[in-house]
Amino acid sequence: MRRTTDTTDSTAARAAAPADRPEGSGGAGSPGRLRALVEAEYGGIGGGYVNTATLGLPPARTAAALRGALDAWAAGRPDVAAYEAAVAASRAAYARITGVAVERVALAGTVAGSVGLIAAQLPEGADVVVAADDFSSLVHPFAGRPGLSLRIVPLAEVASAVRPDTALVAVSAAQSLDGRVADLPAIRAAATEHGARVLIDGTQSVGWLPLAPDMYDYLVCHAYKWLLSPHGACFLTVREGLEATLSPAFAGWYAADDPWESCYGPIADLAPGARQFDARPAYLSFVGAAASLSLIEEVGVPAVNAHDLALAARLRAGLTALGRTPVPGDSAIVAVPGMPATAPARLQQAGVRFAARAGNLRFAFHLHNTEADVDLVLNALG
Template identity: 30%
Template sequence: MRLPSQRHLFDLPEGLVWLNCAYMSPQSRTVGDAGREAIERKASPWRVRPEDFFAESEALRRLFGTLVEADAEGVALIPSVSYGMAVVAANVPVQVGQRLLVLADEFPSNVYPWRELAQRSGGQVVTVRRPRDGDWTQALLAELDERTALIAVPHVHWTDGGLVDLERVGARAREVGAVLAVDGTQSVGALPLSVARVRPDFLVTAGYKWLMGPYSQGYLYVAPRWRDGRPLEHNWLTRGGSEDFARLVDYRDDFQPGARRFDVGERSNFVLVPMALAALRQVLAWGVEDIQTTLRVLTERVARGAREMRLEVAEEHLRGGHLVGIKRSGGYGAEVASRLAARQVFVSVRGDSLRVSPHLYNSEADVDRLLEELDALV
């Protein structure tokens, strides 16, 4: 179902066109209210009870699990994608000569951990070249074989929305015994992703883009076979019996159940967690399927208009419906985005693409405004 405009839920100035959710989502009024109320609570610490260190973070764990069709026991609360990928790198065994697959032009947080892992293990990072036909799935499958220890991929490519069929890639990874680590930052919340169907070993996502939440609140899903792994840090909240503040001096070796051992310290952030809760509740209320259906109409309008200007856009079946990259010979300089911003139209230049990423606060008129301004520039 196509959803009506949700612009009234956001404080977007009249005349401003924000087609840049892949950079950062605007904060809804509800999320902002939750943050302000949380700040007021911190001003009165006697209102913060010991159980509050657990209840809201557990609710957040459950909501994220619902969003990706995963059990809440497998969800850890983390501050960033780099933190989540560091957890993966700390736990996945790699033998000398084994391969770690990444995509060309991948986001750095999904490259640097594997370079370090390869260096200390004797493995090698193999970069899958950008396919000329735009089919990332086939390009990945062609490289994925028994030599592969790990495949670290996004659901959609962050520069232009190029789509990876995670179910097919996941099935092949299991066949060859490779670990599948997915960066869902540019998809979760806008494009359906089911842990039950994809069966990744790990799924990592930031929360401040398509999940509409605050900066520094992210999520890590860990498959059952990895839940007894080694955490990056040893904080008190993740240990057994931590609910009993009076007995914290009785140090324990056991952890809280499930993936909680991978939670970041101070996971019960009394400002960020309430904001993230409000954001996830809104995303679930909209429904990810309906968000995707609605945004696909807008990105297809972008694609048609760009092609009329003889610019290049991937075919619809090869990209996510919420994010589209417009390419031209020679690429774009950063000044193109700056000149559009001066006209109150906001997009990003990433790699060789002008990246356009609408959300429910956008309209067809916003797309037409972008195309009109872009036509004047190119």
């Protein structure tokens, strides 16, 4: 039991309330109920924001939770007990969303920090396979670790690149650059055949793309995109039995079995399971995460998936009709290479918020988006 001295009721504590929802529950049900729920959370947002792959938009409940916590802090009433409740609620909700036991989820601060924790313990000369042009936070910790054999291969060849001496495959489930979704079943099968472990970066996928827990040994996800949370709410999932593959040298006081009794000197007892790798949480980030994750659970990942993919498919079809060739695939992220130099300015003039990545125009659809957003993009480009 974590000991705190402030038990004041607060918005942060109320945001933590969904933690007792049974695993596997949630889902908005009918399309009408989904629309009503999303309207209640995003009704005040103007159209044109199609850039969740850069930054997710907080729902109303998240903005309210953060304002309440910030106001209380500024008034000299920071509620540490409520912060801790929000941290616990966030961890539990993320475990349910990803389909793992809560004991498997560690708190993190960044993707690169979690990947570095894994890279640090690989043996000298270990063979690591990553995808070309994958996000730097996933790739560079291996490149920056001396003594590793890092092989960078095209995304479509990741599974076939796994060989008997491969120690680890690290890949984003959905690519930041262009939205392509990795063939995770093939990667998992190749890794199992050769005794390699699999690390998945779910930052561009968790929240809209269902991921089977047996596909990965480690899953890292920063929640500020598709999980609609503030920067600083990040999670690392560690498969049971793999705790020994990570180093306790990175543990701080929050990784203790009882953090509030382990603030000074060496930690006598690390927490069991993945919690022993906890980074000290940024409290306000997790106040927001508890609220945002409750919405993802309430809607349900299958419903989010259907909503996001339908809008992305509508845009791909419209772009094809305009004579453009978007990157193919079934992804909530739509990337279009080779657009005219005038296209960004036309989109901006129409009020479209999008991203440009390595020669692609990138559009990403999520809960707050409607068909009107798709049509706004197509009209600006057509």
